[in-house]
Amino acid sequence: MSITLLQILQTTPVRGIVGEVKKNYILDTNVLLHDPGSIFAFEDNDIILPVSVIEELDKQKTRSDEIGRHAREVSRQLDGLRSLGPLSGGVRLPQGGSIRIELNCRNTFENACDIDLNTTDNRILALAFHLQQCTDEPVILVTKDLNLRIKADVLGLKAEDFYSDKVDYPKLYAGVGELVVSEAELEGFFKQGAMEWPGNGLAPHQFCILKSAENPSQSALARYFQGRLRKLSLNGLVYGLKALNKEQKFALELLLDDGVKIVTLVGKAGTGKTILALAAGLEKVFEESAGYNRLLITRPIVPLGNDLGYLPGDKEEKIRPWMQPIYDNLEFLCNEHIQANGCMDYLFNTGKIELEVLTYIRGRSIPRQFIICDESQNLSPHAVKTILTRVGRGSKIIFTGDPEQIDHPYLDASSNGLSYLVDRIKGEEISGHVTLIKGERSGIAELGARLL
Missing domain, CATH: 3.40.50.300 (P-loop containing nucleotide triphosphate hydrolases)
Structure with missing residues (x-):
């Protein structure tokens, strides 16, 4: 099911990348291929796409897998935005920011760095370097390419990953917790097969290991749902x-x-x-x-x-x-x-x-x-x-x-x-x-x- 422009504009913006100072975000191709809606996820900041990114999208659009579908979806969205004005000059987005496509700026970069500009990554770096010299607003390169982020850091450019769908994996919800109850509550749970529990931050269908406060070696397995802890039913x-x-x-x-x-x-x-x-x-x-x-x-x-x-x-x-x-x-x-x-x-x-x-x-x-x-x-x-x-x-x-x-x-x-x-x-x-x-x-x- 393809994403419509209206659906994307109605989505909640990403967390952790929007601040009080207006920023210029340069998006790498892999960000667009990862999430076709990423160009609408930066609230009132300005989005800049190097023309080399458009060329990369064109190379990927014939693929029959998810990457090809995402490339075609981004191209359709950009084509739809052309009706609002020329992309070379910038098009205003409903969130208050803008999006524009920039040609690769070689001269400023070539004068400062001895780097081959025949690769897409280096042309993206060249644009980021040029914009950083031309504006007082923060310029941030957003890429999922670890090595490109390293190269940007060496050149003094700020680079970060795309955080819209990232979770804190080490703290990912495990579905299992441990509760300490009194010995009497544990005995009642064994007899009745259930007990009332206020919730206390438990998620629906979260499993709990009930342990006796007086005797930790005594325990029971339970599942929480709608204010009650119940015995497991599997036999x-x-x-x-x-x-x-x-x-x-x-x-x-x-x-x-x-x-x-x-x-x-x-x-x-x-x-x-x-x-x-x-x-x-x-x-x-x-x-x-x-x-x-x-x-x-x-x-x-x-x-x-x-x-x-x-x-x-x-x-x-x-x-x-x-x-x-x-x-x-x-x-x-x-x-x-x-x-x-x-x-x-x-x-x-x-x-x-x-x-x-x-x-x-x-x-x-x-x-x-x-x-x-x-x-x-x-x-x-x-x-x-x-x-x-x-x-x-x-x-x-x-x-x-x-x-x-x-x-x-x-x-x-x-x-x-x-x-x-x-x-x-x-x-x-x-x-x-x-x-x-x-x-x-x-x-x-x-x-x-x-x-x-």
């Missing part, structure tokens, strides 16, 4: 799978609760994020009459070599390499639950399991399905928004991923879509989150995730 196996630690129990509680429509699971490799989501999905679609017509499993394609289109075969054959981890987990669950040959073939032959890559999910409407978006740390916040707007009535969606294992060139642990989603929806009653900590895949996998 037994879920499609042959057993929770191996308390975080996995918490995750299955959310995954099996049809009232929690959005679930986010974060954890390092081997903590069980994907297999827990798959087990819950198979249980809901094949074992329960929960109203889900299909299990839809999707993941982003972030190629390290050739793109998806260069692989041979039909769509199923093309996506097989990217979906192999899903096949591995499904095969394991089949062996644990049914322990019969041909189980995998049966599951797919029913038509109730669909594997899809995000390349093909745009524009769809997905009602009454149990949706799993794996490896979602490789999604931008804009991509996560696009996926959520595809979810139809009666559907449930799960996002899993490890923000510390990102392959996307413009994302990090603080700016990826998964971390952003966890931070933004933690207070919503239809959402729940758990950060899984302990690796359960194997001793080798745990050692690798912990030490390497």
